[in-house]
Amino acid sequence: MKKPSTPTSYLLLAPLAILLLVFLLPSLRPSPRDASDGLGVLCARRAGLSNATAVAAPPPVDVSSPPPSEPIDFSLLVGVLTMPSRRERRDIVRMAYALQPRAARARVDVRFVFCDVTDPVDAALLAVEIKRHGDIMVLNCTENMNDGKTYAYFSSVPRLFASGRRYDYVMKTDDDTYLRVAELAKELRGKPREDVYLGYGYAMGGQPMPFMHGMGYVVSWDVASWVAGAEEILARNDTLGPEDLMFGKWLNLAGRGRNRYDLKPRMYDLNWDMDNFRPDTVAVHTLKTNQRWAATFKYFNVTAGIKPSDLHHLP
Template sequence: MPKRRERRDIVRMAYALQPQPPAGVARVDVRFVFCNVTDPVDAALLALEIQHHADVLVLNCTENMNDGKTYAYLSSVPRIFASSPYDYVMKTDDDTYLRVAPLAEELRGKPRDDVYLGYGYPMPFMHGMGYVVSWDVASWVATAGEILERNDTMGPEDLMVGKWLKPRRQGEEPLRPQTQNVRP
């Protein structure tokens, strides 16, 4: 939430103190994502934070937890970072602590397309700490409006992402989550 500036500073410090992935292995950017900030004081303070840290994205949506924010995020990333695409996009919460270098190492041997990776049980979706999709999956979410509209973008977001990916390959075997229980 925009009001949690102190929490974001703690998260920034926690990631700054970690060993970074070796040069050339991975480029990892940690960003905080918000929907439209409607409170004028929060908007002003967040604008200063953006100038100072350059790690905040503000999307055109209503701030929420299970009402489309994940869809807004995954569908916006390919457009926002079109000039320098990533191999993977991750969604996680601010109360999740990730060890960035081991996560980068885990992803290093993974394919760069058709990947949906995270922590889960034998189900069609990831849950909990977060999940990673390859860039092509995020790009597909950005352009698959008709399929996603039929499958809705609202509800428990972890479940929704799994539901969206099911029809990804119409007529083919759906994208299968790689439930390797990654615990970076």
């Protein structure tokens, strides 16, 4: 049988090519879900970063998203205070939360918290994070450690989440803390929903825990709302100084946060030898190097269960 000529072969393939275009092109278009807007920048004051809010961002991924049919006992917002330059650290922290088991019957959202971003390079790179992850909060303050950032965070949250997506609890933590969300959820489940102040308690002046360690502490929504409206904090200039100690001072003077819970020894600093991990850990702090994060991931089996592949050979 004589083979068809080359032009004839192309004519025979044309119908097949048309069918492929008809059926494949729709699948290549972004779905409505892919194009949805996320929270992105919740409060951006500088033009360099504000421009990023016009770009559609993916919806933030909840650390703990129960199935639609599962009832939710409570919701928690975790604010991780960080700085624009710590991009590698944020990538590690994101993985640390994403690879954890889900906290049952709880909704837990994690947001990275910044003050105003004024450097144009930082603003551009942070805009990429916003577009990719949608987990950024930029507050109206000057970047600092002990000059009001904690106050800006707690006083902004009730306003930013006033409509619809409010939380039962609000947490402040740092980017050198490994927080085990499911273990924290167990501690919060069954606790009151009002006047709560929970964390690593410091004993001082004969009081068992006048304030909580800055590695991470939780307050109920009403406490955060009180901070947002407490004019006396600003009148006393009490936003300046060691911020976690000052936060305890605010509550002590106002008689707030009376339901206090000390999570020692389940919240702790990692020691020099990195040999004081606990299996019942809620939070481990001072993970300021990649070596410390690696030791933490190894202890809690975060790196276990990687499927064999010819593409990677890890020790």
